[in-house]
Amino acid sequence: MDFNLTEEQLQIRDEIRRVCREFPDRYWREVDRRRDYPEAFVRKLTELGWLGALIPAEYGGTGLGITEASMILEEINRSGGNATVCHAQMYTMGTLLRHGSEEQKKRYLSKIATGELRLQAFGVTEPNAGSETTRIQTTAARKGNKYVVHGQKIFISRVLQSDLMLLLARTTPYDELEDKSRGLSVFIVDLREAQGKMEVKPLDIMINHHTNALFFDGLEVPAENLIGQEGMGFRYIIDGWNAERILIAAEAIGDGRWFTERAAKYAGERVVFSRPIGANQGIQFPIAQAYARIEAADLVRYHAATKFDRKESCGAEANMAKFLASEAAWEAANACLTTHGGYGFATEYDVERKFRETRLLTVAPVSNNLVLAYLAQHVLGMPKSY
Numbered sequence: 141m142d143f144n145l146t147e148e149q150l151q152i153r154d155e156i157r158r159v160c161r162e163f164p165d166r167y168w169r170e171v172d173r174r175r176d177y178p179e180a181f182v183r184k185l186t187e188l189g190w191l192g193a194l195i196p197a198e199y200g201g202t203g204l205g206i207t208e209a210s211m212i213l214e215e216i217n218r219s220g221g222n223a224t225v226c227h228a229q230m231y232t233m234g235t236l237l238r239h240g241s242e243e244q245k246k247r248y249l250s251k252i253a254t255g256e257l258r259l260q261a262f263g264v265t266e267p268n269a270g271s272e273t274t275r276i277q278t279t280a281a282r283k284g285n286k287y288v289v290h291g292q293k294i295f296i297s298r299v300l301q302s303d304l305m306l307l308l309a310r311t312t313p314y315d316e317l318e319d320k321s322r323g324l325s326v327f328i329v330d331l332r333e334a335q336g337k338m339e340v341k342p343l344d345i346m347i348n349h350h351t352n353a354l355f356f357d358g359l360e361v362p363a364e365n366l367i368g369q370e371g372m373g374f375r376y377i378i379d380g381w382n383a384e385r386i387l388i389a390a391e392a393i394g395d396g397r398w399f400t401e402r403a404a405k406y407a408g409e410r411v412v413f414s415r416p417i418g419a420n421q422g423i424q425f426p427i428a429q430a431y432a433r434i435e436a437a438d439l440v441r442y443h444a445a446t447k448f449d450r451k452e453s454c455g456a457e458a459n460m461a462k463f464l465a466s467e468a469a470w471e472a473a474n475a476c477l478t479t480h481g482g483y484g485f486a487t488e489y490d491v492e493r494k495f496r497e498t499r500l501l502t503v504a505p506v507s508n509n510l511v512l513a514y515l516a517q518h519v520l521g522m523p524k525s526y
């Protein structure tokens with residue numbers, strides 16, 4: 141057992157920290173205030189190759205493991221930024237990498253690695269299905285050498301900031317299926333060609349997340365853009381869940397560290413009743429407790445990431461990491477806000493922004509209830525509850 145990072149990993153961490161210093165608090169605060177996409181930040185990270193971390197070298201990426209990819213996202217959040225603006229590419233392209241044809245990989249991956257193409261959109265969630273993905277209703281009907289898509293999606297992020305979207309759609313009616321996990325298929329949708337057949341309606345939500353409702357009205361997708369086998373799409377999406385959960389855990393760890401560091405610093409500086417507020421156990425214990433929980437979650441995150449990179453099964457660890465880290469980050473967020481008193485609500489301290497942002501990680505891309513349901517059923521052998 142070795143809890144130390146390698147030289148290469150330490151270098152990656154330092155390099156991401158250096159890049160993030162170019163995008164300080166005021167950059168993220170302004171982007172949040174204007175509800176802008178942090179274009180300059182995402183472009184910089186892409187140009188330096190960091191968003192292609194998981195793309196193998198043969199397709200132009202850096203071919204790093206999930207451990208290193210998770211470190212990249214952690215450092216973004218730890219610096220005060222928000223990695224959700226660009227994390228999707230890391231886990232969506234896994235579906236393409238694992239299940240796409242050689243031709244598709246050659247066509248897309250190298251361009252994603254250089255930044256010529258952006259794959260930051262992932263179209264799964266629907267209003268009438270919610271967490272029950274196998275109930276989605278958006279259909280893709282085969283007509284000759286293309287599929288024609290009808291239906292709607294909700295909360296699909298970064299559609300207006302991406303060139304490509306991975307889309308999950310129904311290719312066999314639900315009632316005709318014996319195995320309800322079949323009948324869904326994954327497609328690569330070229331968003332630049334979707335105009336007129338797909339309406340994008342931006343949603344006004346609590347955080348700056350560029351998420352949308354989508355309405356498909358006869359969107360045509362070339363049959364060659366089907367990934368893998370028709371009807372196997374849900375399986376392919378599930379295959380990406382462990383990576384997704386590990387990456388989200390790392391973002392939450394980054395947030396948790398940001399909150400505890402900021403809280404501890406402020407607690408040492410703010411003097412009320414003639415002494416630093418941090419001298420009061422009512423202030424310091426919640427921060428210390430959150431710190432301990434983040435450190436514990438981090439060990440599970442590295443355990444999950446190490447197993448993932450060794451190609452060992454890691455469903456339990458990946459789910460636990462996501463759960464523990466997002467809950468610990470939320471605890472740290474509350475401790476940090478309390479520590480800052482009224483100033484925690486002032487935008488100039490960035491606490492309220494990070495507070496809003498980290499709350500998402502307990503709900504999306506998967507809600508913690510569903511994570512617990514996985515642990516209860518698949519790890520502890522209890523009856524299926526959903």
Ligand SMILES: Cc1cc2nc3c(=O)[nH]c(=O)nc-3n(C[C@H](O)[C@H](O)[C@H](O)COP(=O)(O)OP(=O)(O)OC[C@H]3O[C@@H](n4cnc5c(N)ncnc54)[C@H](O)[C@@H]3O)c2cc1C
Nearest residue numbers: 262263264265270271295296297349351504505507509526
């Ligand atoms: C900002 C944001 C960005 C998003 N981006 C994307 C995106 O890019 N692509 C995409 O496809 N989706 C995206 N989502 C959707 C997200 O993945 C879903 O919101 C999430 O999976 C939960 O689905 P739901 O909102 O329909 O909740 P529901 O399924 O309606 O669930 C509501 C609540 O009930 C709980 N619940 C439901 N069933 C059970 C059960 N059996 N046992 C216990 N509890 C249960 C859930 O855990 C949840 O807490 C995004 C969401 C948000 C808010």
